[in-house]
Amino acid sequence: MVIDDVHVADTFSKRALAYLRPRLQGLPVVIALGASPGYLATDEVTLPEIAGAHPRRIDLDGLDVATIAQLTDRDPGRCHELTGGNPYLLQALLREEGEGSAAVGEMIGMRLREYSGAAEVARSAAVLDADAGLDLLSALTGFDALPAVDTLVRLGVLADTDPLTFRHPFVRNSILADMPVAVRSAAHARAAKLLFESDAPGERVAEHVLKARSVRLPWAVGLLREVGGVEHLERALEEHLSEEDRLSIEVELGHAEHLRDNKLGRDRVRDALMRCEDPQLAANVALSLIQRMCTGSDAHFAVSLAIMVIARLLPEDRDLVWNLVCTTYLLAANRDARMANCAGKYFDDLVGELPQNPDLQRARSALLAVGNARSGDSSADAVGHALEALEGGWVDVFGESHLFTFLVPVLGDDPEHSNRLWLTHSTAPVAHDPHLRRGMLSMIARACAFHNNGDLARAYTFLTPPVSTGNLDCPSVLLATAKLAEVCIEMGQFDEAAPLVTAxxxxxxxxxxxxxxxxxxxxxxxxxxxxxxxxxxxxxxxxxxxxxxxxxxxxxxxxxxxxxxxxxxxxxxxxxxxxxxxxxxxSPRVVGTALMSVGISTDDVDVLVDAEQVLTATPHRLLHAQSLYWLGHHLRRKGRTDAAAPHLRRAFELARQLSAHPLAKLAGDEVHGEDEQVQGLTKQENRVARMAAQGLTNRQIAETLHLTRRTVELHLSSAYRKLAITGRAELVAALWS
The missing domain is CATH 1.25.40 (Serine Threonine Protein Phosphatase 5, Tetratricopeptide repeat)
Structure with a gap:
């Protein structure tokens, strides 16, 4: 006997089945009861009483992908993903054009009416989708959703997950398809507001705003602009807006379209700006857009926009013209060499004119600092101009990646100056770079300051969040990525540095x-x-x-x-x-580094002494440690072991404090001597391998140890074999390990 859907049978039938079962024991009769899981026993006869204490349970799985492929020409994988192979849901799916069925949604609603609040919670969960946490479900339904959630999970409508999800996406789509458009829009509008008030990420809130087309949400305009996608800006234009806001959003929309299709986006931006009757408003909106541009295709577009809006301005708008030219110059100068050199023609005009606005005067000082840094004429002049620019609050040009890239090394010799740079960026009202959250440029500036001072661990900590965005189209992210790679190299984390230097x-x-x-x-x-x-x-x-x-x-x-x-x-x-x-x-940092270069290239200990003395008076502890190492190394090579020892020991201690592990390893090896046998190498193999790891050629090693080049090659080959490596590229890591 096969009795299907026994969970919805009437009381008399259930009583009859419960009466029959014990009286059929020992007879050749099989009773197969079909029941959906999770239905609560609300009748006087329960399912265990019908089936007995120990029935054989068979859980029915859905059809697999191969079987579904025999039933339809549609994508069987997608059909299985939507329905789990449930035959009823699959049949309904194959009848529909889309991925949901209003008829199935209506049927589910009818089935759930007997359970208090279940239908309302199912609808709310369908609207919230991935945001269907218990608190939001309760807020959206207006009552405690927990009992209904328990019911829906037991019935198999919702999966037993956190946050809650539908067991079959087709069921969610069907519930939404059964909801009137106005009701669904209103529910998404309420969900958006609840998520916004709970500080959910803007992208998640915006998803619900996009689905609330028939509901006016003026509070969401700023959020949609911040998310900045084409569909988000189109939705923002549906709200009641001021002339300035409408123009700004149309221009932002044009730029977003420009990133997908150059011609479509450029035409929209130009049309919007030309329709604007107020030339100053058009110029200010264009300026705001240019400040946010940073991708490779933006520079030419920005130049054409600047020319177009400047042509409509009057002589009394001189400061606005200066600001537009300055911002466009900084954008173009960051591009390829040809465009940077073309943009450079405007530099003399910009610094030759003194704007009346105090903030623009500070922007001009920043440009003068960049000019000094480009030519390398005078550190004192460059720092002086940079500090003039930083004397005050936020100025928009500080957010330009070209300017930022120059100010970091200009101010890097003095920790106090570097602090002023990152403090200025920490006061920025918004994230100037669309790819970075607010405060990320300040983090990069702090990281560079720590790097200059040799504090590698803290530099690593501050550089990781900007790099984790992964957007290598962004100049600021590129700069942070390169700096993080340098930090990793100095810490000996070569494997981590390798993927950072591919762009x-x-x-x-x-x-x-x-x-x-x-x-x-x-x-x-x-x-x-x-x-x-x-x-x-x-x-x-x-x-x-x-x-x-x-x-x-x-x-x-x-x-x-x-x-x-x-x-x-x-x-x-x-x-x-x-x-x-x-x-x-x-600057002492640059002079000390150059003296090191001369000293190691000419084997001149006196020059290396000068380098160490220059760097010892600076806050650049890692550079000082390097100068100590090279001085000690060259003294040792000349046989002056006693004179070398204190320099090498100090280099080792400093490098270890700063987490500069490769340098600490090199200095430590020289401090403790090269005769100690390591990892099975002979004394001579040890010395040769370590000298090779320091970058010496076979000829230099042979001259230092009074060996033939052939002997050096044999020692290296033997060391490679014992260390299980293939060549010099792996030698540092092998010795370090």
Whole structure:
């Protein structure tokens, strides 16, 4: 006997089944009861009384994907995802064009009416979808949703998850399809407000606002603009707006469309600005848009917009014109070398005119600081102009990535100046960069200050959040990524640094990435590849007329790469070039680094002493530790072991304090001597391997240890075999481990 849907049978039938079962025992009769799980026993006869204490339970699974494929031409995987293979739901799905059925939704509503509040909670859960937490469900329904949730989970309508989800997406879609459009829109509007008041992420709130088309939500306009997608801005335009807000949103919408389709977006922006009867309003809206632009396709668009709106302004709008030209210049100067050089034509005009607005005068001072930093003329002048710019509250140009990239190294010699930079950015009213949350530029500035001071652990902590956005189209994220790679290299985390230095392109900040990639290769004993990347960084800076070593000390590391390849002449030439430029700039950090380059390339201990004395008086502890190491290393190579020991010991202690593990390893090895046998290597293999890890060529090792080059090669091959590595690229990590 097969009795289906026994859970909805009448009382008399249930009583009859309960009477029959014990009287059929021992007879060749099978009773199969079909029941949906979760239905509560509200009758005088319960299911256990009918089935007995120990029935054999068979749970029916849905049809699998292969079986569904035999029944329909539609995507069987998607059909299974929606229905779980439930035959009833699958049949209903195949009858419909979409992914929900109003008829099924109506049937579910009727089934749930006998359970108090269940239908209302199911509707609310369908509206909230991934946001269906118990508190929001109760707020949306207006009563305690917990008992109804328990019922819906037991009935298999909702899955037993947190937050709650529907067991089958088709059921949710069907419940929504059964709701009148106005009712559904009103529910989404209430859900949006509840989520907004609970500080939910803007994207989640905006999803509900988009679905509340027939309800006016003026409070949501700012949120939709902040999210900034095309559909969000189109929804914002449906609200009652002022002329200024409507123009601003239309322009923002045009820019969002421009990122998808250049022509469509540009036409919308130009039409909106030309329709505006107030030229000042049009110019201010265009300025606001240009300030937020940062992608590769934005610069040409920004130039054309600036030209268009400036043409409509009057002579008395001189400050507004200056601001537009300045902002457009900073955007264009951040692009490829050709566009940066074209934009540079406006620089002299900008600094040659003194705006009347005090904030614009500070913006001009910031430009003067950038000019000094580009040419490398005078650190004192650059810092003076930068501090003039920072004297006061927030100025919009501070949010431009081009300006920020220059101010970081300009102010990096003095912790107090670096603090002023990040404090200024911490007061920014909004996140200037659309890819970064508010305060992220301040975090990058703080991280760079910690990096300059050698506090690697704190620099790492502050750089990780901006980099975690992963948007490498953003110049600020690129800069943070390159800086984080440098920190990882100095901490010995080479595997973590490797994926951070893969990006390349035409932005100014891509040069920072190429430079960091060269440093990683050098640290990994891949001197040839390191030299190639470091020289490429130098070529790109030269094409932009940026010789200043304060911006990027690529020559210092290229000198080490040359030495590792045995090219001492080119190393010395580049080191002296760096020293000449460093003296012209004049900051202790840059001069001390250049003196180190000259000292290690010429093997001149006196110059290395000068480098250490310059850097010891600065807050740059990691650079000081490096100068101590190189001084001690070269003293040791000249046989002056006693003189070398205190420098190496101090370098080891400093490097260990700063978490600069590779440097601590090198200094520590020299402090403790190279004769200690490590990991099965012989004494001579140990010495040769460690010298190779320090970047010395086979010839240099042979000269220092009075061996033939062939003997050095044999010792290295034996060390590689014992360490289970394939070459120099893995030597540092193997010795460190």
């Amino acid at each position: 390349d392109g035409e932005l100014l900040q891509h040069i920072n990435v190429v430079y960091a990639r060269g440093r990683l290769k050098l640290a990994s004993c891949h001197a040839e590849g390191a030299l190639e990347d470091l020289l490429e960084a130098g070529r790109r800076l030269a094409s932009r007329e940026m010789p200043n070593p304060a911006l990027m000390p690529w020559r210092h590391h290229a000198v080490r790469a040359y030495l590792a390849l045995g090219n001492r002449d080119d190393a010395a030439r580049l080191a002296h070039e760096e020293l000449d430029l460093a003296k012209r700039w004049g």
